[in-house]
Amino acid sequence: MTDSSYSLADGAPPPAWRAGRPRRLTPVLWLGVAILALLLAVALFAPWLAPSDPDGQQLTLRLLPPSSAHPFGTDGLGRDVLSRVLFGTRPTLLLISLVLLLTVPVGLTVGIAAGMAGGWIETILMRLTDMVLALPKLVLALAIIAVLGPGLLKGALALALTAWPVYARQARAETLVLRHSDYLAAARMQGIHGVRLCFGHVLPMCLPTTVVRATLDLGGMILAAAGLGFLGLGVPPPTAEWGSMVADGSAVIFDQWWVAMAPGGAILLASLAFNLLGDGLRDWLDPRHE
Amino acid sequence: MTLAVSMRDVSIRHAAARNVTPSVREATLAIRQGEIFGLVGPSGCGKSTLLRVLAGLNGYWDGAIELLSQPLSPGVPLTGALRHAVQMVFQDPYASLHPRHTIGRALDEPLRLMGERDTASGLDEVMRLVGLDPRLLAHYPHQLSGGQRQRVAIARALLTRPRLLLLDEPTSALDKSVQAGILNLLNRLRAQFGMTLVLVSHDADVIAHLCDRAALMRAGRLGPALDREALVRALTNPERETGNE
Numbered sequence: 001m002t003d004s005s006y007s008l009a010d011g012a013p014p015p016a017w018r019a020g021r022p023r024r025l026t027p028v029l030w031l032g033v034a035i036l037a038l039l040l041a042v043a044l045f046a047p048w049l050a051p052s053d054p055d056g057q058q059l060t061l062r063l064l065p066p067s068s069a070h071p072f073g074t075d076g077l078g079r080d081v082l083s084r085v086l087f088g089t090r091p092t093l094l095l096i097s098l099v100l101l102l103t104v105p106v107g108l109t110v111g112i113a114a115g116m117a118g119g120w121i122e123t124i125l126m127r128l129t130d131m132v133l134a135l136p137k138l139v140l141a142l143a144i145i146a147v148l149g150p151g152l153l154k155g156a157l158a159l160a161l162t163a164w165p166v167y168a169r170q171a172r173a174e175t176l177v178l179r180h181s182d183y184l185a186a187a188r189m190q191g192i193h194g195v196r197l198c199f200g201h202v203l204p205m206c207l208p209t210t211v212v213r214a215t216l217d218l219g220g221m222i223l224a225a226a227g228l229g230f231l232g233l234g235v236p237p238p239t240a241e242w243g244s245m246v247a248d249g250s251a252v253i254f255d256q257w258w259v260a261m262a263p264g265g266a267i268l269l270a271s272l273a274f275n276l277l278g279d280g281l282r283d284w285l286d287p288r289h290e
Numbered sequence: 291m292t293l294a295v296s297m298r299d300v301s302i303r304h305a306a307a308r309n310v311t312p313s314v315r316e317a318t319l320a321i322r323q324g325e326i327f328g329l330v331g332p333s334g335c336g337k338s339t340l341l342r343v344l345a346g347l348n349g350y351w352d353g354a355i356e357l358l359s360q361p362l363s364p365g366v367p368l369t370g371a372l373r374h375a376v377q378m379v380f381q382d383p384y385a386s387l388h389p390r391h392t393i394g395r396a397l398d399e400p401l402r403l404m405g406e407r408d409t410a411s412g413l414d415e416v417m418r419l420v421g422l423d424p425r426l427l428a429h430y431p432h433q434l435s436g437g438q439r440q441r442v443a444i445a446r447a448l449l450t451r452p453r454l455l456l457l458d459e460p461t462s463a464l465d466k467s468v469q470a471g472i473l474n475l476l477n478r479l480r481a482q483f484g485m486t487l488v489l490v491s492h493d494a495d496v497i498a499h500l501c502d503r504a505a506l507m508r509a510g511r512l513g514p515a516l517d518r519e520a521l522v523r524a525l526t527n528p529e530r531e532t533g534n535e
Contacts, residue, residue, distance in 0.1 A: 181385065182380045182382065182385040182386035183385065183386050183387055183388045183389075185345075185347050185378075185380075185386075186378070186380065186386050186387075186443070186446065187388070187399075188347070188367075189345060189346070189347070189373070189376075189377055189447075190399070190400040190403065190446070190449070190450060191373050191374065191400070191403055191404075192399060192400070192403065200399070201388060201391075204388075204390040204391070205390065
């Protein structure tokens with residue numbers, strides 16, 4: 001009986017490892033998380049942080065340069081730019097969370113279903129994906145908004161409609177690699193199949209790349225959202241939104257640069273935060289990363 | 291005498307290559323219940339392919355197969371009691387365990403699927419059965435050694451109380467010193483649960499150590515079943531019988 005001595009040789013837990021995932025965050029991930037936390041806090045506490053009413057017009061105080069009363073100056077209607085930038089985090093974060101909620105589940109489901117099913121189901125799903133992938137993102141978004149009219153939810157819908165295929169393609173590619181793996185064969189032999197196999201076993205393998213991809217995409221998504229705002233197709237005017245603020249400021253950019261710079265900087269910061277986050281998550285989500 | 295496996299004129303091809311010559315041709319085989327049967331041959335001779343058909347993982351075959359007295363049909367997946375009764379241990383234990391599931395998660399799910407509510411005691415029991423510390427349940431496969439992983443894979447195969455256990459080179463990915471432990475474990479479990487084992491290996495020592503009978507395989511052709519004496523004779527003169535080219 002060689003097996004009774006398991007605690008000595010083969011069966012003892014490795015002392016260096018503990019259960020779970022005791023992992024440290026990398027500096028890049030820290031920075032991404034910190035900036036994102038800052039943005040979330042600003043969005044949440046904007047009414048308390050903002051020095052004045054973001055929509056309060058004071059035409060006597062038009063286009064004032066940065067000062068202690070107005071740290072980022074005032075815009076063409078005499079509104080405090082800092083307050084507007086702070087309030088502007090709200091529509092931006094709301095929009096990209098909506099886009100995420102609309103795209104990632106759809107893309108993953110389509111991709112995993114196509115990869116696991118194969119045959120004509122795969123052909124139909126992937127040709128559909130290719131069709132949507134062929135459409136130019138912002139142009140289609142513009143067309144949809146032209147039809148539906150501007151608004152936060154409609155903007156998210158317009159951006160989501162062309163954003164899901166990348167996740168479907170990626171999930172399918174990964175599923176194809178996994179399809180003939182031994183551990184899925186083993187799972188099938190235990191009687192695990194269908195939805196349970198797809199979401200319990202295939203999904204965890206596709207998730208890390210999807211999370212990374214989504215986070216990296218969010219940077220571009222913020223730019224696209226700002227682009228819609230810039231073109232006047234985002235949130236309707238009185239509401240502070242970074243894209244439309246840059247558009248307002250672009251008319252006076254050479255003389256009163258601060259009007260466009262503050263929201264532009266905010267867009268840069270948010271976009272950077274998600275890129276850092278995506279980069280850091282890629283390393284952190286690898287289970288072999290110690 | 292009841293047969294665990296009965297095959298007549300079975301030819302197997304791979305899924306993607308329908309027009310190519312079958313990788314196993316006209317294999318005929320009878321494996322008795324309770325014995326350890328070996329399939330020996332050089333790599334690429336089709337022995338693993340044959341085993342995957344018996345495991346229900348490859349449906350591209352024709353001929354007649356009966357597993358545990360139930361006939362199979364090509365392309366039809368195994369279901370129900372037969373699915374539970376036929377289990378397999380794969381060659382590479384790292385590739386056969388889900389890298390993002392803890393050992394506990396991997397072993398818990400089959401138990402729940404079989405309708406067990408309280409799985410904690412069952413998990414402890416099966417871990418001890420294969421000689422592993424139950425504390426390992428909280429670990430991921432990459433935190434275990436090769437031998438430990440293969441024991442987990444064996445534990446998983448045992449969960450459904452199989453009557454036929456298929457072993458695809460279960461020790462070839464392991465260190466020599468660990469191999470004996472795994473083979474002894476398999477032998478003990480077979481005696482304990484009255485299972486039939488089908489062992490695929492290219493290692494003559496492993497086959498000679500464990501098997502009651504074995505068949506030699508070469509280039510897709512399955513030879514006749516040999517008893518222990520004929521097997522030892524064949525294996526001591528492998529150039530003539532198995533033709534390692």
